[in-house]
Amino acid sequence: MTMREPHPYGAILFEKRKEAGIPEFASLPPEGARALMTNILAAAPEPTDLPELAEVIDSTISGPHGPIPIRHFKPLGATKGTIVYFHGGGWVLGDLDTGDSMCRRWAGWAGLDVISVDYRLSPEHPFPQPLDDCFTGLRWAAANLKGPYFIAGDSAGGNLCAAIAIRARDEGGPDLAGQIIVYGAFDTDFTTASYREVGDKGWMLTGADMEYFWGHYLSGDGENSSPLAKPLKLKDASGLAPAFITTGDCDVLCDDNIAYAKLLERDGVPVELRIDEGMFHGYYSMTEFAEPALGAVNATVAWIGRQLVQA
Secondary structure, eight states: OOOOOOOHHHHHHHHHHHHHTOOOGGGSOHHHHHHHHHHHHHHSOOOSOOOOOSEEEEEEEEETTEEEEEEEEEOSSSOOOEEEEEOOSTTTSOOTTTTHHHHHHIIIIIOOEEEEEOOOOTTTSOTTHHHHHHHHHHHHHHHHSOSSEEEEEETHHHHHHHHHHHHHHHTTOOOOSEEEEESOOOOOOTTSHHHHHHTTSOSSSOHHHHHHHHHHHOOSGGGGGOTTTOGGGOSOOTTOOOEEEEEETTSTTHHHHHHHHHHHHHTTOOEEEEEETTOOTTGGGOTTTOHHHHHHHHHHHHHHHHHHHHO
């Protein structure tokens, strides 16, 4: 077994976080965890590699549980299709700003419209309310924007992305050209090798954080077997949209992503799995500081291009 060693940029980042005394999310109530995430994002350097876009518009759509804020990223020139994105944050944290740079890069570098869905957060709105908001966002996009249609998400958003792909298959569409999953969370098995080897390291996301997030998202025992809550419980993946899955080997969720890729492959779903050595939770947005992050985004854009040819 190879040792998991973080990328040099990660090692510096982790040391700075330790020196700053940044606590685990799991040590805080939801309101405190949200404030911590807001402060972390505010302190992050402004990215300088973001592409020019035609327009970025905030608006609101109607949903089954009330209004849903969305952000529309429009590329320059004619759009090639649409990505509907669900942000990370453990179903407890995050908003339209959380994945803003990710959406801008996809829109500008892949040439697609991107819709970011500001779904309701747990524990105030537990499963399935966040999922309902995301599915509403996808159906709104399919009714109002050009296809082919992709869905995407990171971390908890990766979980929602996988669940939305299942709902789209089982509930009459929309038809999807692909699903983009960035270090998703797919089950509550906290005994996998990546949880055991990384969970207590403090590398951006801990095992305790994930137990905390899952505990807020799921409100009852009946959800333990639902593949819409835990996609690794899915019995039959046949007919799901092709998937691009990327993760780092220094992420507690690494083995979740490997297992979900294997589940999809088992049932004949085309899958491209990328595992970036030394990379940790949250790295996908760090394109200016860690080459594997830029490589992961570029690989995503290339995969989208291949799916567009086949659509």
